[in-house]
Amino acid sequence: MSGLLVADRPVRSIVPEPALDLKHGNIGNERESMTAHTFTHLDALESESIHIMREVAAECKNPALLFSGGKDSIVMLRLAEKAFRPAKFPFPLVHIDTEHNFPEVIACRDKLAADLGERLIVRSLEDSIRRGTIVIKDPDKPRNPYQSVTLLETIAEFGFDACMGGARRDEEKARAKERIFSFRDEFGQWDPKNQRPELWDTYNTRVHNGENIRVFPISNWTEMDIWEYIGREKLHIPEIYFAHEREVIRRGGNVIPVSHLVQPRPGEKIEVATVRFRTVGDMTCTAPVESTARTVDEIIEETATTRITERGATRMDDQTSDASMELRKKEGYF
Amino acid sequence: MSNATQLLRFITAGSVDDGKSTLIGRLLHDSKSIFEDQFSAISKTSEKRGMGAVDLSLLTDGLQAEREQGITIDVAYRYFATPKRKFIIGDTPGHEQYTRNMVTAASTANLVVILIDARKGVLVQTRRHTYLASLLGVPHVVLAVNKMDMVDYSKQRFEEIVGEYKRFAAQLNVHDVHCIPLSALNGDMVVDRGDNLDWYQGPALLELLETIAIDRDVNTDDFRFPVQWVCRPQTDEHHDFRGFAGRIEAGEVSVGDEVTVLPSGRTSKVREIVTYDGKLQTAFAPQSVTITLADEIDISRGDMLVKSSAHPPKVEKEFEAMLCWLSEAPLDKNRKYLVKHTTRTAKCLFSKLDYRVDVNTLEQHAAEKLNMNDIARVALKIQQPLVFDSYEIDRATGSFIVIDEATNNTVAAGMIA
Numbered sequence: 001m002s003g004l005l006v007a008d009r010p011v012r013s014i015v016p017e018p019a020l021d022l023k024h025g026n027i028g029n030e031r032e033s034m035t036a037h038t039f040t041h042l043d044a045l046e047s048e049s050i051h052i053m054r055e056v057a058a059e060c061k062n063p064a065l066l067f068s069g070g071k072d073s074i075v076m077l078r079l080a081e082k083a084f085r086p087a088k089f090p091f092p093l094v095h096i097d098t099e100h101n102f103p104e105v106i107a108c109r110d111k112l113a114a115d116l117g118e119r120l121i122v123r124s125l126e127d128s129i130r131r132g133t134i135v136i137k138d139p140d141k142p143r144n145p146y147q148s149v150t151l152l153e154t155i156a157e158f159g160f161d162a163c164m165g166g167a168r169r170d171e172e173k174a175r176a177k178e179r180i181f182s183f184r185d186e187f188g189q190w191d192p193k194n195q196r197p198e199l200w201d202t203y204n205t206r207v208h209n210g211e212n213i214r215v216f217p218i219s220n221w222t223e224m225d226i227w228e229y230i231g232r233e234k235l236h237i238p239e240i241y242f243a244h245e246r247e248v249i250r251r252g253g254n255v256i257p258v259s260h261l262v263q264p265r266p267g268e269k270i271e272v273a274t275v276r277f278r279t280v281g282d283m284t285c286t287a288p289v290e291s292t293a294r295t296v297d298e299i300i301e302e303t304a305t306t307r308i309t310e311r312g313a314t315r316m317d318d319q320t321s322d323a324s325m326e327l328r329k330k331e332g333y334f
Numbered sequence: 335m336s337n338a339t340q341l342l343r344f345i346t347a348g349s350v351d352d353g354k355s356t357l358i359g360r361l362l363h364d365s366k367s368i369f370e371d372q373f374s375a376i377s378k379t380s381e382k383r384g385m386g387a388v389d390l391s392l393l394t395d396g397l398q399a400e401r402e403q404g405i406t407i408d409v410a411y412r413y414f415a416t417p418k419r420k421f422i423i424g425d426t427p428g429h430e431q432y433t434r435n436m437v438t439a440a441s442t443a444n445l446v447v448i449l450i451d452a453r454k455g456v457l458v459q460t461r462r463h464t465y466l467a468s469l470l471g472v473p474h475v476v477l478a479v480n481k482m483d484m485v486d487y488s489k490q491r492f493e494e495i496v497g498e499y500k501r502f503a504a505q506l507n508v509h510d511v512h513c514i515p516l517s518a519l520n521g522d523m524v525v526d527r528g529d530n531l532d533w534y535q536g537p538a539l540l541e542l543l544e545t546i547a548i549d550r551d552v553n554t555d556d557f558r559f560p561v562q563w564v565c566r567p568q569t570d571e572h573h574d575f576r577g578f579a580g581r582i583e584a585g586e587v588s589v590g591d592e593v594t595v596l597p598s599g600r601t602s603k604v605r606e607i608v609t610y611d612g613k614l615q616t617a618f619a620p621q622s623v624t625i626t627l628a629d630e631i632d633i634s635r636g637d638m639l640v641k642s643s644a645h646p647p648k649v650e651k652e653f654e655a656m657l658c659w660l661s662e663a664p665l666d667k668n669r670k671y672l673v674k675h676t677t678r679t680a681k682c683l684f685s686k687l688d689y690r691v692d693v694n695t696l697e698q699h700a701a702e703k704l705n706m707n708d709i710a711r712v713a714l715k716i717q718q719p720l721v722f723d724s725y726e727i728d729r730a731t732g733s734f735i736v737i738d739e740a741t742n743n744t745v746a747a748g749m750i751a
Contacts, residue, residue, distance in 0.1 A: 051622050054563045285547065
């Protein structure tokens with residue numbers, strides 16, 4: 001850090017050294033690394049995420065890690081292992097189940113939690129429906145908007161003051177503006193215009209009773225980073241991320257997987273396509289992409305050349321308006 | 335494939351008029367980092383607003399209010415990659431909240447791109463951006479002299495501006511400065527070199543971003559390890575395990591090294607450096623690891639492990655700092671606040687407001703009070719000793735945030751003198 005000084009008395013004093021040489025628009029401090037260490041971007045992202053998780057564990061009274069069985073939350077689990085082993089996680093895993101999930105993902109969720117020997121709490125939208133706190137208007141419609149209700153009820157049930165989630169800033173433009181430690185009021189609302197400044201890696205974790213913080217340890221990861229990390233760490237992920245043959249229908253420009261929730265309407269034909277999922281969510285609104293990538297390396301190659309964003313290709317609920325995600329987050333969504 | 339790439343965080347400083355959004359758009363577009371669905375979404379919006387060309391600044395406007403009002407409210411982070419490096423851009427809006435937003439984005443940046451309109455030269459805002467970059471210790475500065483197409487790609491004009499900037503920058507502690515003539519509009523010297531600036535021999539902007547040496551931006555000499563979390567599994571298998579988890583903020587450490595625990599001053603030797611991927615012989619900044627010691631001594635979160643070196647940290651309850659006030663509620667000198675510094679949080683009092691800096695003229699004024707966006711030299715008294723370095727030696731152990739206990743808001747950022 002030589003050659004790097006803070007101007008604490010900014011004016012008047014002329015700094016004599018080193019002389020600026022602007023001759024070629026360039027100033028020489030071009031030092032080759034003297035250390036033999038190779039610290040890659042994945043190492044940097046991993047260390048940052050571990051640091052964030054440990055801050056949560058150390059400063060929050062009763063945190064939880066939101067875990068769905070999707071690829072981002074599987075990366076989160078590995079990061080938690082790196083942060084806390086040989087100890088157990090100092091928080092439970094929590095899944096808010098829409099019961100619109102792909103069975104392969106739920107199977108993966110249960111297996112990973114069991115293999116790790118960590119506590120998994122599952123709360124279902126069906127519980128909220130039975131309680132009457134969620135009233136479903138159209139049973140075939142996506143359930144993502146209702147997840148916030150069950151999430152807030154679960155937070156209240158267990159008194160969680162911090163929930164870690166696997167959201168990334170490159171996913172969606174409202175997320176790109178969200179802090180890593182994102183403060184929510186007692187209604188779970190995000191106020192994008194009134195966010196706490198977040199400087200260096202010094203995180204403000206403080207909340208009053210009843211309020212909570214959503215924490216996004218992989219904020220700075222991109223879809224590509226996730227895949228490279230899955231490859232590097234040899235993580236087990238649900239098989240529907242890889243190319244497979246599946247019955248689909250085409251509706252409104254989207255490819256929709258046929259399931260017990262989605263059946264062809266009159267005039268629609270079922271066809272078999274070779275597809276994979278870039279994201280896994282509510283079965284009624286998560287579209288696969290046509291792909292032949294059957295390994296992590298092939299997916300990385302495909303991700304490097306794709307011209308469509310991750311959610312742009314696959315999330316029909318985000319396509320309804322420019323601000324769908326922002327509106328959901330204001331209502332308590334993670 | 336790109337597994338050996340480094341991560342560079344940079345910010346852009348300049349107003350819309352300087353072509354900042356166009357420059358970011360150009361970087362993303364020419365490096366093929368804009369996706370088709372993003373592009374078609376902003377094309378539609380541009381058309382709806384009756385604009386002739388696609389407004390690339392819409393890419394970074396994430397919030398509904400921003401799109402409605404055509405303004406940028408907050409720092410937005412954008413990501414792109416080339417085969418050589420991964421980049422995180424902190425894009426800051428250029429209006430009245432500027433200081434607060436730039437300070438926030440600059441705090442994690444390796445590099446700042448300061449934009450200048452070649453027609454206008456070095457302006458008040460150029461000085462402000464450069465001062466904030468130096469205050470926040472951003473290691474590398476790129477002066478991007480934009481709109482060279484508007485001055486006939488004149489070498490003489492470029493050299494005039496560089497000369498003027500050089501005289502100004504010499505007053506501040508910015509050392510690694512690179513100056514590039516470019517035209518974001520036409521794409522000259524952004525990603526491609528173009529045909530219009532043959533007299534310029536230096537790298538184009540992206541090439542510079544890809545190659546600038548950033549390994550030494552971290553203090554590699556003085557080992558600093560703030561303890562974040564004490565790992566005590568208390569299982570049969572790890573019955574006696576007591577590890578200190580944290581991130582190495584500076585320097586490196588090896589098994590067998592003698593370390594001192596501050597503020598207590600007790601010493602011990604490093605027994606193991608534990609990670610999920612196996613034990614290490616040596617670890618270095620900025621790795622997150624778990625350290626076990628040869629002796630059982632009382633250590634908890636907020637303590638710091640250090641090795642003896644030429645620059646021992648200070649362990650004190652009073653110090654001076656440059657402070658940037660971030661909150662709408664002004665500083666109340668009669669109140670106690672909380673300071674969070676590394677992994678320690680303690681009550682503090684502001685015992686003196688030394689002077690306030692006018693970020694436009696860099697003049698010092700007597701400071702009676704501090705309002706949002708003010709920068710001042712202050713003295714603090716802390717309820718318990720902190721273990722710190724000056725910010726110029728170490729960004730991680732020389733920085734702190736101030737929290738208002740009543741609202742829990744982050745109200746200020748500090749850099750220890």
